[in-house]
Amino acid sequence: MKKIVLGLLTAVLLLGSLESCNNKLNVQPVSSIDAATAFANSSDVLAGLVGCYAGLQSTNLYGGYVQFLTDILADNGDESFVGTFTQPQEAQRKTLLITNTQVSATWLSAYDVINRTNNVLANLGKLDTPAQQASAEGEAKFIRSLVYFDLVRAHGRAWNDGTPASNLGVPLVLTPTLTVADAQPVPRNTVAEVYAQVITDLTTAEARLTxxxxxxxxxxxxxxxxxxxxxxxxxxxxxxxxxxxxxxxxxxxxxxxxxxxxxxxxxxxxxxxxxxxxxxxxxxxxxxxxxxxxxxxxxxxxxxxxxxxxxxxxxxxxxxxxxxxxxxxxxxxxxxxxxxxxxxxxxxxxxxxxxxxxxxxxxxxxxxxxxxxxxxxxxxxxxxxxxxxxxxxxxxxxxxxxxxxxxxxxxxxxxxxxxxxxxxxxxxxxxSTADPLSGAVIPWNSPRLVLPIPFRELNVNPNLVQNAGY
Missing domain, CATH: 1.25.40.390 (Serine Threonine Protein Phosphatase 5, Tetratricopeptide repeat)
Structure with missing residues (x-):
């Protein structure tokens, strides 16, 4: 989890009105973000909200890979990946590895965007008007819900597969990560808990937005x-x-x-x-x-x-x-x-x-x-x-x-x-789907149709449990 957060810090640093040094080349490394500076006023918070949308544009998220990789994984003969990239090949063959770099990149980009929304939500009080506060809250919670919904569907068992209240989903992180110390080794929440958070956020967001x-x-x-x-x-x-x-x-x-x-x-x-x-x-x-x-x-x-x-x-x-x-x-x-x-x-x-x-x-x-x-x-x-x-x-x-x-x-x-x-x-x-090489039937609830928890995350977070079959 710590490696995720180090990547998230970079994204947030790009969004605020950070004070710059007189000497542009004299940049000191930092391991924390001064939220009071990064989100000093209403304009900074609104800029942060724009950054949330910009994060969704990533090729690792809704710029394409969220849709593409899951479609290829599910496919049973409607389409065929004939390219040379190994990451989609693993998905099409239903043989994803825990070291699949695209799965890891999408996980990292997803939590990057989640952290951006958390920073906006933590600074709503700095917006100038109640209308701005309501709109920013609704938009940020929509974005966070969108990402969490697709994360839990990809990395957790389906809602109708077993018991959602005990099946593992993905970690719910609902507060900003501003320092390395904030990067606690959080465990995976259950599928039911993630769905409940998504529904709560969306219900609030629908009421807030005009x-x-x-x-x-x-x-x-x-x-x-x-x-x-x-x-x-x-x-x-x-x-x-x-x-x-x-x-x-x-x-x-x-x-x-x-x-x-x-x-x-x-x-x-x-x-x-x-x-x-x-x-x-x-x-x-x-x-x-x-x-x-x-x-x-x-x-x-x-x-x-x-x-x-x-x-x-x-x-x-x-x-x-x-x-x-x-x-x-x-x-x-x-x-x-x-x-x-x-x-x-x-x-x-x-x-x-x-x-x-x-x-x-x-x-x-x-x-x-x-x-x-x-x-x-x-x-x-x-x-x-x-x-x-x-x-x-x-x-x-x-x-x-x-x-x-x-x-x-x-x-x-x-x-x-x-x-x-x-x-x-x-x-x-x-x-059901099928193994494109052998033609063997793969049922809808096969562990082969659930994305792994990336290897890099397991390395730094002992509280994460890998999915079955990996």
Whole structure:
């Protein structure tokens, strides 16, 4: 844990208004941060909040690896990593090592962002107005919840796998780490404790934040908080609460589905096959609830690096996935067309090098509401049939006259493909995956589908316990 914290100190030092020496080259090493100096006034605290969002842009987090690595780990034949990087290869083969450098980097970046949010939350009293305090608290708690939710899903057993109250999750650190002495060797909290903290934070955040619209999807709103709560409740199987939360998220003013699915990823026409590869998708759309902003100056779209056919082209889309698409499905336009000389199929979702990364969209909330209502036997906001038909109509498919759970899950699998949902969905639906080398079935609750606690963390924190199978 101590090594984590040493990395966190660097990030916080970048955010404050630290006094500088007269001699710029005479820099003395420090092992602590003077919070009174780093967060001296309202502007410093707001700058710290910006730093929280900047941390989410990291390639190790929502710049791509959180989504990419878990999708590859869960995959059972929809896609194939054909690149040379060993970290994704280990994930695809379900043979992650405790020394996997990407798993370690994501853990470190996650706790970096958590520490940034803790520093903001500890200094709310320095903001100028109650409105600023409420907004900063809501945004920081949303960000902390987002990171903790994905950490516990990756490094802990699924909510429906055994007993959450005794299964180990990840360490909950809720106060700032300002000195090396603050870096206590904390143990792992249980899965139930982490989920409870996430729900508490999000409930508070939703109450603190004011309204917003889709063009403000770069920052957390009450609707983004409700959307994340919908994810959490769906993962827990609390379907009544999930439907209600998704319904609140869909109350985002002036939002809705884009007329064309590809608009979410920078295309303005249904004829994607002949369209110019988009250079940037900086502008949010009416469908966005929360996005990671990427520009040439800030952030990196690592999904573009791995998935785009004009970059590394490391991920092929396989016939198992393309076979899910019905004739006339306009979402097929977001897949390349195989030829005799170029038989590989790629997704076009990440062709834009500086494309914003969409973490939460209206379509996800419609499908979450549909599934949760169907399972709970409720019609909060709309019927499951109406929500599924909204997705199908946008895709150019005929409306259904009735709907089954299998049809809802199929639409979700197609609509949200390659966006980081597969591992969570596989586990909560108790599906299986397969070893890509032997073809052996790997059940949803296999230890091979749980990320290890990084070796470097075990080295410095004797209170951390490794996951089973490592």
């Amino acid at each position: 309204t917003g619209g889709p063009l403000t999807a770069f920052s957390a709103t009450r609707y983004a908080c409700a959307g994340l709560l919908a994810r959490v409740y769906l993962q827990q199987g609390n379907f009544t609460a999930a439907a209600a939360a998704a319904n609140r998220a869909l109350g985002l003013p002036a939002s809705g589905l884009n007329a064309f699915y590809g608009t979410n990823f920078g295309y303005s026409t249904g004829n994607v096959a002949t369209a110019t590869i988009p250079i940037a998708t900086s502008a949010n759309t009416i469908e966005d609830i929360f996005t990671i902003q990427i520009t040439a100056q800030s952030g990196t779209n690592q999904l573009n690096t791995f998935y785009a056919r004009n970059r590394r082209a490391d991920v092929n889309v396989l016939p198992q996935f393309t076979g899910l698409l019905e004739t006339g499905d306009s979402r097929a336009a977001l897949l390349t067309t195989p030829t005799a000389t170029a038989p590989a199929v790629y997704t076009r979702k990440y062709d834009a090098q500086y494309g914003n990364i969409k973490l939460m969209r209206v379509s996800e909330m419609l499908l979450t509401r549909a599934e949760a209502n169907f399972r709970a036997g409720t019609t909060t906001g709309a019927t499951p049939l109406a929500d599924v038909n909204a997705i199908r109509t946008r895709a150019g498919l005929p409306a259904l006259t009735s709907v089954t759970l299998a049809q809802i899950l199929k639409e979700r699998r197609i609509e949200l493909a390659f966006e980081g949902f597969r591992l969570g969905d596989l586990k909560r639906n108790q599906e």
